[in-house]
Amino acid sequence: MSETTKPLVTDPASPYESFDSKKLYAAAERALDHYLAPAQIMATPYCPSSMFMVNPKTDTESLLANACESLASATVMLGDFAGSLDGPNRNTLLGIAQVVMLGELAVNQALDNVSLKE
Incomplete structure (x- = not known):
């Protein structure tokens, strides 16, 4: 070099x-x-779609009652679907159903609180 x-x-x-x-x-x-x-x-x-909107004049008790019914329906649908699965997928779906059920319980308590105030 x-x-x-x-x-x-x-x-x-x-x-x-x-x-x-x-x-x-x-x-x-x-x-x-x-x-x-x-x-x-x-x-x-996050910007929610305005295609479907809840009527802002709807009273709180009606909104909570509807949310409670929707969550109860979701819990049933998730449980039915989980029944058709096996293994980890079934466990995951059952876990989601439990989270939805907890939301239902919270909304139910909020509904009770609103009803008691009136």
């Missing part, structure tokens, strides 16, 4: 061993960001 030519010193762990490796590294970073980065959907605030 001549004095002006230095041997190429590379870090064995470096992704920049050659010119093309920089492009490969950039492509790998883009792929990782695409699959592992937090979802961009969470960056935008």
Whole structure:
């Protein structure tokens, strides 16, 4: 080797061993960001659809009664569907049914509270 030519010193762990490796590294970073980065959907605030709206003049007791009935129906539907499944899927569905049932109990108590005040 001549004095002006230095041997190429590379870090064995470096992704920049050659010119093309920089492009490969950039492509790998883009792929990782695409699959592992937090979802961009969470960056935008939730805006409910106005296609179906509840009448704002509906009284609280009626809204709570309707919500309670809807949650009770959802609990029954989830339980029926869970009955047709086996294993982990059944357990997951039964867990969701329990969460819905807890919501139903909370709404039911709120309905009782509203009824007691009147």
